[in-house]
Amino acid sequence: MEITLTIDDKPVKFKSSGAVTKRYKMQFQRDFFADISSFGLAMQKEDIKSADSEKAMQIMSKIDFDLFLDIAWVFAKTADNAIPDPLTWLDGFETFPIMEILPDLQDLIARTIGSKKK
Template sequence: MEKTINIDGKDVKLISSGATPIIYKNAFGRDFFADLGQFLKIAETANKSKKGQEMAALLPLFENGDIAIMYNFVWVYAKNADMRLKPLDEWLADFVEFPMFDFLGDVMELVMRSVTTKKA
């Protein structure tokens, strides 16, 4: 699946494919599917906060350092779209703002498509 999101005024192409978990493991030394569970918890917390609950619900995510997984997932989908992409820290430095929660729904769609099957 392919999606284009806008980050800080720049269009960023994201692709999910069978290679995504391998790219993730090679880049971060972590298992894609193990981190996926944490990603989904973070996304659920962020979604609840966005729907009117206090942003204070997000504080534990920042305190535990869990939020870094969100950046990893966005980067791995961007890397899958462009294998020449800079390493995560250098890539993030290219953006003045990185409003993760603004495009979280788009990233979630890619995540869900990568772990579910189409019905015949």
């Protein structure tokens, strides 16, 4: 699955593939699945999109933003191998709207850890 999101007025591609978990481990020396479970995917994207300011603050207090940025980078790198290292890539944005792109990236995460078994 591949999506394109606009970040800082730039189109940015994100892609889920079988290589995501290996690429994540190679770059960050951490296990993708362990990090995802600690990330708290129990948050529903509807909660984020429709939350009032108090609820949004509660949701934000549970998010490990560094972990989220690492996950975002690995999906971007999977979509475009020319993407530089995470810090250089993030320096290319004046703003990086985590709360706006989180719901879309949750879909990619779900695809990565999901099963097609019927």
